[in-house]
Amino acid sequence: MSTPMDQPSIYKKLRDKAEAQLRAGTSPSGGHGTMGVDALRLLHRLSSNPEKADDALKFLHELQVHQVELDLQHEEIAANEQTLADDLGLYETLYECAPFAYCVVDLESCVIHGNLAAAELFGVARAHFEGQHLDAFLNPQDLPKLLSLLATVARDGSRGSCLVESGRETLSPRQLLFQVTPGPVPEQLLLVCYEPGNAQ
Numbered sequence: 001m002s003t004p005m006d007q008p009s010i011y012k013k014l015r016d017k018a019e020a021q022l023r024a025g026t027s028p029s030g031g032h033g034t035m036g037v038d039a040l041r042l043l044h045r046l047s048s049n050p051e052k053a054d055d056a057l058k059f060l061h062e063l064q065v066h067q068v069e070l071d072l073q074h075e076e077i078a079a080n081e082q083t084l085a086d087d088l089g090l091y092e093t094l095y096e097c098a099p100f101a102y103c104v105v106d107l108e109s110c111v112i113h114g115n116l117a118a119a120e121l122f123g124v125a126r127a128h129f130e131g132q133h134l135d136a137f138l139n140p141q142d143l144p145k146l147l148s149l150l151a152t153v154a155r156d157g158s159r160g161s162c163l164v165e166s167g168r169e170t171l172s173p174r175q176l177l178f179q180v181t182p183g184p185v186p187e188q189l190l191l192v193c194y195e196p197g198n199a200q
Contacts, residue, residue: 111129150180
């Protein structure tokens, strides 16, 4: 984050860049700002008086520099937005295509978000996975262990793991390792699940 001491330097760099582009005739072509009516009237009044001609030129130059500064800022904002969109797309792809099951769950183990690997691990269609409670897929005897882990991680902001057994009737019982970390917002947790023997 920029501090107040940084602002003059940032403004000077922006102004220097704007003036350099004006001199070179390479100012941005977007033209997102326009000269206001009051500014035009003042410029006309100054230029109509020979004694004020120099002031008119200085005023016009300041308006042009300010215009280029605005256009440069607009270009930078647009570029930053595109970079953020590209980064978001990359991380969404990494999340969706990860080889391990990733879920965002609440404290009751209800799935808020889950990737394709998670739906496949629990034998559920992706469209029906979100909103399910993980206890539907676990041995009931192991559910308190998972819920206790979720509560501990949420309370302490720590990380933790536990080994449980699947219990869905359509799946053969198997050992599942759950690793849990604090989630993106309070009372949500990021959960990674996999079969220990398949993690090599």
